[in-house]
Amino acid sequence: MDWQRLPTIDTSRLLLRRISAADVDDFFKIFSDPEVMRYWSTPPIPNRDAASKLIGEIHAGFERRESLKWGIALRTDDSLIGSVTLFHPDFTHRRAEIGYALGRGHWGQGYMQETLKAVLTYAFDVLNFHRLEADVDPRNAASVRTLERLGFQREGYLRERWHVNGEIQDAFFYGLIRPDWDKAHPSTTNS
Numbered sequence: 001m002d003w004q005r006l007p008t009i010d011t012s013r014l015l016l017r018r019i020s021a022a023d024v025d026d027f028f029k030i031f032s033d034p035e036v037m038r039y040w041s042t043p044p045i046p047n048r049d050a051a052s053k054l055i056g057e058i059h060a061g062f063e064r065r066e067s068l069k070w071g072i073a074l075r076t077d078d079s080l081i082g083s084v085t086l087f088h089p090d091f092t093h094r095r096a097e098i099g100y101a102l103g104r105g106h107w108g109q110g111y112m113q114e115t116l117k118a119v120l121t122y123a124f125d126v127l128n129f130h131r132l133e134a135d136v137d138p139r140n141a142a143s144v145r146t147l148e149r150l151g152f153q154r155e156g157y158l159r160e161r162w163h164v165n166g167e168i169q170d171a172f173f174y175g176l177i178r179p180d181w182d183k184a185h186p187s188t189t190n191s
């Protein structure tokens with residue numbers, strides 16, 4: 001893994017790329033929306049300054065090697081429509097956690113399946129991970145469906161795991177292991 005620069009990943013309609021200070025307006029629009037943030041682990045971003053600060057923290061997290069967060073941009077105009085993250089990459093145990101969100105105007109168009117297929121392929125084939133994990137609110141039907149379509153298996157129910165905006169939230173814990181991914185996607189290279 002080259003920690004000098006976040007790699008860019010191409011898909012047919014999208015570019016997964018570094019989020020820059022110039023993306024602040026798109027970033028704020030997405031992550032200040034209460035509907036997008038309904039089952040997120042933090043409350044909606046309150047203002048543009050907080051969005052700028054968060055973009056700085058994303059860069060610091062990469063520099064500390066704690067996370068790889070890509071902006072999801074449309075190839076047509078490079079506008080930011082969401083983000084996808086590999087958190088806590090662990091090269092000893094060959095695993096990481098994933099997180100993702102799309103701005104509301106871009107739901108229901110297959111963008112997250114396209115994004116996650118590309119990021120999972122990168123995680124298994126390039127980073128040589130063996131296992132990816134996700135933690136999702138049981139009420140977040142679109143996210144549950146997104147994970148299960150990709151082959152993630154539900155491995156646990158974690159009670160009262162999150163405190164967000166005065167609400168205590170449960171979590172489903174999901175895992176996707178490399179043998180299951182390879183079986184479902186035999187065309188990806190096995191390194």
Ligand SMILES: CC(C)(COP(=O)(O)OP(=O)(O)OC[C@H]1O[C@@H](n2cnc3c(N)ncnc32)[C@H](O)[C@@H]1OP(=O)(O)O)[C@@H](O)C(=O)NCCC(=O)NCCS
Nearest residue numbers: 036100101102107108109110111112136141142143145146
């Ligand atoms: C989760 C999210 C990324 C899904 O992205 P998307 O591209 O809009 O996903 P889709 O519209 O393809 O929906 C995924 C599936 O869930 C289903 N679905 C969507 N909303 C649903 C609902 N309210 N109830 C039941 N199923 C639902 C869709 O029909 C689709 O099923 P299919 O694959 O069988 O067609 C998007 O909803 C989002 O950004 N949500 C806010 C952020 C978030 O919660 N992130 C995840 C945190 S764990």
